[in-house]
Amino acid sequence: QKEVEQNSGPLSVPEGAIASLNCTYSDRGSQSFFWYRQYSGKSPELIMSIYSNGDKEDGRFTAQLNKASQYVSLLIRDSQPSDSATYLCAVILVGANNLFFGTGTRLTVIP
């Protein structure tokens, strides 16, 4: 089992819909979780971080964390074509000094 797993997609949603991106991780003791957005040919940019169980909202983005299920998700409300990108889940595993990344989920928002 990989440390961080994501469905590679592609995930297609119509404009205005909710996009739901999911990530599971292997290390039950992990404490810090991140979502990055990466446009084609560009570098990853941090969009959300979450450290406690529950939901964290920032504008149209909501990160959800369930440590018991080792599951973190990202919801994008009112999806826009500009949200079309690859979304990377990243986790700091116990005892590590670096982020472990999933392979990313490619999201396409259809106008």
Place this chain on the structure above:
Amino acid sequence: NAGVTQTPKFQVLKTGQSMTLQCAQDMNHNSMYWYRQDPGMGLRLIYYSASEGTTDKGEVPNGYNVSRLNKREFSLRLESAAPSQTSVYFCASSEDRPNYGYTFGSGTRLTVV
């Protein structure tokens, strides 16, 4: 504010050639990282440096060396390039531990022929 600057942006090497990828950050971060990104493999850590003067291997260090020249600069060297090292390379930095995530450079697209 520049953030993390990587050079060059593109490079083509012949098998066996050597080169150094440069990275500099101006955010006074202690930790710096080199990742490679390949289709279907995600971002994989090559080396990292938790502070000036220290470096540690990551998941895929073979064929690479690094130098933490000072607090700002962290370079990645390919001594004898191989086609398997064709990839996109990203440098990143963070505070002491990456509890607040990384800031990434713009990347270097390297092709080894």
